[in-house]
Amino acid sequence: MNDKLQILQLVRLRGRTTAADVAASTGLSTDSVDSVVRELCDAGLVQDLRGRLKLTGDGRVELTELIAAEREDVDQAQMSTAYHDFSSVNATFKQVVTDWQLVGEDKPNDHTDAAYDAAVVSRLEGVHTDFRPLLGRLTELAPRLTMYPARFDAALTKIRDGDHSWLARPLIDSYHTAWFELHEDLIGLAGLTRAEEAAAGRAQ
Incomplete structure (x- = not known):
């Protein structure tokens, strides 16, 4: 590495x-x-x-x-397929983060509704579980990505322990921070650019 x-x-x-x-x-x-x-x-x-x-x-x-x-050593056909699969999971994760930050379309979540927050965290746990096989494929394609499983696990553990700042807070190694950085790594490994992904509606 x-x-x-x-x-x-x-x-x-x-x-x-x-x-x-x-x-x-x-x-x-x-x-x-x-x-x-x-x-x-x-x-x-x-x-x-x-x-x-x-x-x-x-x-x-x-x-x-x-x-x-690095990209020359990565099977681009497999990376393209994996990135396509990631884009689908990414859309689900983005909605989880949006629902964590907002209630409805435009009301900021003040996190006083414990049941609402618990439901969003439960959805995050579902994303985490569903994403693990794909994350395994990605780390096999590009060994540099092997740091991500531990980062996601660590953030989720803190969230489960009640510190919900680890879901989407910037400037710490939150779940969202790790997800954003993984997305950036995948964009580079797939030979794409952030501008191209934004134009396609896939940028986070």
Whole structure:
């Protein structure tokens, strides 16, 4: 697995992040992440801004090239099929998140209705269960994605334990955060762009 690619991609997706957060999401050791980050900073691919990492222009170019090289090792026919299957599950997940944030079409969910929230969480658990076989196929096609099952499991465990911020809260490794980042990885691996997916109505 390419640790450099893994780290560059997470830094890109998060805008600014810390080495500790990168290690937690990737499952890499803190020492390994720190070592690679130092190399990336020395090469001018990443900036360390008071402990927060940011991708540079050269880093974006390098990342694009690394993803293109990774894509050459992925069976594109199988990835295309898997991405099509993901798009269907993605539509279901997006509706779960929408219903978590809104009650009806436009009323913000103030989370005072415990029964309503419990029903949405139950639907999320259904998505989680139904998605696991497909996620297994995706990790077989692209081993770099093997960090995602543990991330989804960890977020869902926190949700089940009553901390519902782990469903869709930004800036933490919530279920939605992991889903968004997986979607971005799949777009790159399938040779697509976010603009193309938005035009097709599949962007999250």
